[in-house]
Amino acid sequence: MPGFEIFGDKERKEVGDVLSTGVLMRYGFEGARNGHYKALEFEKKLGDITGSAFSHLCASGTAALSTAMAACGIGAEDEVIIPPFTFVATFEAVLQAGAVPVFGEIDETLCLNPDRLEAVLTPRTRAVVPVHMCGAMARIDEIRDFCNQKGLILLEDACQALGGTFQGKHLGSFGMAGCFSFDAVKTVTCGEGGAVITDDPQVYETCHQYADHGHDHLGGPDRGADDHPILGCNYRISELNAAVGLAQLKKLDQILDTQRRNKQILKDAMTDLPGISFRYLPDPFGDSATFLSFMLPTEEKARQAGKKLAENGVPCPYWYANNWHYYRQWHHLKKMAAASPMAVELCSNLPDYQHLALPESDAVMQRTLSMQIMLSWSDQDLEQRIAAIKKSITA
Numbered sequence: 001m002p003g004f005e006i007f008g009d010k011e012r013k014e015v016g017d018v019l020s021t022g023v024l025m026r027y028g029f030e031g032a033r034n035g036h037y038k039a040l041e042f043e044k045k046l047g048d049i050t051g052s053a054f055s056h057l058c059a060s061g062t063a064a065l066s067t068a069m070a071a072c073g074i075g076a077e078d079e080v081i082i083p084p085f086t087f088v089a090t091f092e093a094v095l096q097a098g099a100v101p102v103f104g105e106i107d108e109t110l111c112l113n114p115d116r117l118e119a120v121l122t123p124r125t126r127a128v129v130p131v132h133m134c135g136a137m138a139r140i141d142e143i144r145d146f147c148n149q150k151g152l153i154l155l156e157d158a159c160q161a162l163g164g165t166f167q168g169k170h171l172g173s174f175g176m177a178g179c180f181s182f183d184a185v186k187t188v189t190c191g192e193g194g195a196v197i198t199d200d201p202q203v204y205e206t207c208h209q210y211a212d213h214g215h216d217h218l219g220g221p222d223r224g225a226d227d228h229p230i231l232g233c234n235y236r237i238s239e240l241n242a243a244v245g246l247a248q249l250k251k252l253d254q255i256l257d258t259q260r261r262n263k264q265i266l267k268d269a270m271t272d273l274p275g276i277s278f279r280y281l282p283d284p285f286g287d288s289a290t291f292l293s294f295m296l297p298t299e300e301k302a303r304q305a306g307k308k309l310a311e312n313g314v315p316c317p318y319w320y321a322n323n324w325h326y327y328r329q330w331h332h333l334k335k336m337a338a339a340s341p342m343a344v345e346l347c348s349n350l351p352d353y354q355h356l357a358l359p360e361s362d363a364v365m366q367r368t369l370s371m372q373i374m375l376s377w378s379d380q381d382l383e384q385r386i387a388a389i390k391k392s393i394t395a
């Protein structure tokens with residue numbers, strides 16, 4: 001997911017435009033900004049890429065998720081089904097909304113298993129938030145069908161999956177809204193940034209209002225003349241961040257081509273290694289290819305392979321034991337270690353996070369390793385990696 005590998009003149013030029021005017025805010029300052037609207041330009045381009053009618057930039061992917069939750073009307077005491085394999089931001093945003101995160105099981109897509117949603121459905125379930133982890137898709141058509149059948153909101157966390165598609169349709173565009181992150185390690189980076197995409201004009205309206213203190217943006221050049229139809233907060237992106245991201249977004253096709261090429265070379269070389277299988281991709285053509293995720297037959301073999309790969313210079317995240325991306329280490333959530341009392345703590349029937357057990361997810365994640373795909377690898381780098389992988393994964 002490494003947009004940071006390819007900073008260059010284009011990023012400098014976009015940032016230079018902004019610095020030359022001194023206008024770092026996306027709204028207002030019409031006289032001084034010399035026609036530069038980097039956030040707006042980014043949003044138009046993101047809409048073109050994803051085929052969505054509307055997009056709105058936020059200060060981060062987490063802010064985008066919170067904004068989308070608000071805009072979709074998810075709030076106090078609603079239950080939101082999310083996967084146990086994600087970045088912590090997903091449940092943070094649910095809690096921020098005053099809603100209750102409920103964990104479904106994942107399958108070998110490394111994403112929510114649509115067949116196991118029914119098992120955690122209750123009368124309070126309001127939304128499903130599948131997370132397209134490590135650059136590739138959940139069984140999103142089946143998840144969408146389930147949401148439609150049950151009258152649930154589908155909100156996609158596509159923070160790691162910019163450029164990914166399922167049957168030609170962009171990830172993030174299947175439900176009421178979808179979210180992206182442009183933080184420092186994502187496919188396209190703004191430094192910090194995120195976005196909500198949607199086809200629903202009402203959802204979009206609420207997004208741009210909510211992320212800017214409730215401003216309706218109808219006051220014209222005078223921001224002071226805007227009205228405040230809703231309560232909001234400040235989740236705005238700055239023009240500097242948007243400028244970096246705009247240059248990066250224009251390179252997305254090139255980024256995807258390189259990632260896909262590098263990933264295919266490694267995958268082809270690994271296919272015949274003993275005991276190796278790969279993450280199940282419902283549509284391999286739509287993989288954004290930020291990671292190559294593979295499984296070993298047992299937990300022991302996966303841990304062993306992970307150790308040897310690291311020793312041989314090919315470190316591969318083992319998410320099962322990782323602090324940030326898998327529920328087993330989310331002690332702060334389990335203890336509900338909030339800085340101050342949260343709306344969700346006042347709910348009845350809070351799930352018992354302390355004893356959360358997701359055996360099907362564990363069975364997949366115990367065996368899974370992922371390798372991040374870099375843009376900067378030369379053919380020689382790839383050859384060396386392949387040699388190291390072959391040395392590490394043996395019968």
Ligand SMILES: *Cc1c(COP(=O)(O)O)cnc(C)c1O
Pocket residue numbers: 060061062063086087089090131157159160181182183192193194
């Ligand atoms: C990165 C990420 C986020 C949050 O994005 P930030 O921009 O870092 O706030 C949310 N969900 C997932 C799955 C992510 O990987």
